[in-house]
Amino acid sequence: MHPHVKHLVELQAVDIRLNDVRARLAAFPKLLAEVNGRVDAARVHLAQAKDALTKSLKDRKTFEMDVDQWKEKVRKYRDQTGSVKTNEAYKALLHEIELAEKEIAAAEDRLLERMVAGEEFVRQVKAEEKALAEIEAAAKVDQQTISAQYAAAEKERVALEAERKQAVVDVPADLLDMYQKLATRHGGVALAEVKEDESCSMCRVRVRPHTYQLLRDPKNEQIFHCETCTRILYCPPEPAAQPQAVAQSAESSET
Ligand SMILES: [Zn+2]
Structure with a gap:
């Protein structure tokens, strides 16, 4: 992200x-x-x-x-x-x-x-x-x-x-300004998560496959907006399977 x-x-x-x-x-x-x-x-x-x-x-x-x-x-x-x-x-x-x-x-x-x-x-x-x-x-x-x-x-x-x-603190002023404007326009919600089905979670319209690919790329440095609702798009990072395995092994060692 x-x-x-x-x-x-x-x-x-x-x-x-x-x-x-x-x-x-x-x-x-x-x-x-x-x-x-x-x-x-x-x-x-x-x-x-x-x-x-x-x-x-x-x-x-x-x-x-x-x-x-x-x-x-x-x-x-x-x-x-x-x-x-x-x-x-x-x-x-x-x-x-x-x-x-x-x-x-x-x-x-x-x-x-x-x-x-x-x-x-x-x-x-x-x-x-x-x-x-x-x-x-x-x-x-x-x-x-x-x-x-x-x-x-x-x-x-x-x-x-x-x-x-x-x-x-770490958000550049112009980006923060854009965030505020979008939040004001959209009832306080300026951001939209992109779901696994490649759709905007707020307006349900699908994003372009290329955009989706870039959003999932950890090295991506571009900011994308939903073409329909204009919110700033993001993909949550993939959930790591590691912590769960650690937790399980910790549990079994306790018993
Ligand atoms: Zn949208």
């Missing part, structure tokens, strides 16, 4: 990991926002339940006042009965009292209804408070997990950036 291309292959491996870790880092704000969104929603539910309870208590006060006002009227009418002069006026007063007592009964019914409903509002507030506490506790755990994952990814990114700096 061309020595510069060999460095590019190493660089490509680092860049793929770097792009992956950068994408993961970029996704963290959204993950955190989702967790915070769950807590915010639970807070809104609790506030709504509290508002409903407050309104219910206010209504209850109003209905209590209604009852009191009608009772007060009845009291006044009764006081007046002692001082009426005519039978007609007395009857009229009794009629007023009867009507007012009906109003009292109706107001007391409304008040009772409101008191029963009020218990339900109290239950709702308690349920929403419990839900919020649970969601907040779960969110705290999630936030800690996310923070830990973020810190790990950030550490990985710093390590990879350092690895990348090392990987580009």
Whole structure:
């Protein structure tokens, strides 16, 4: 393999990991926002339940006042009965009292209804408070997990950036520039391996037999591009059978 291309292959491996870790880092704000969104929603539910309870208590006060006002009227009418002069006026007063007592009964019914409903509002507030506490506790755990994952990814990114700096040291500037342009154009992948069937692994189009031959020549000093996708082509070196044999003999000598 061309020595510069060999460095590019190493660089490509680092860049793929770097792009992956950068994408993961970029996704963290959204993950955190989702967790915070769950807590915010639970807070809104609790506030709504509290508002409903407050309104219910206010209504209850109003209905209590209604009852009191009608009772007060009845009291006044009764006081007046002692001082009426005519039978007609007395009857009229009794009629007023009867009507007012009906109003009292109706107001007391409304008040009772409101008191029963009020218990339900109290239950709702308690349920929403419990839900919020649970969601907040779960969110705290999630936030800690996310923070830990973020810190790990950030550490990985710093390590990879350092690895990348090392990987580009031996790559000539113009070749690195070409690599960057191709990477930008091709979603971060500037290089393409040529498979045994002599095709570009990225676009699947076959390379010329002559190109393939040169790519496999260890003494080749030319850089080739895929004629279809324009990526820089390379053939991985032949896997050496030697290390496996050594490993096997080491294994058998141990036993
Ligand atoms: Zn190609």
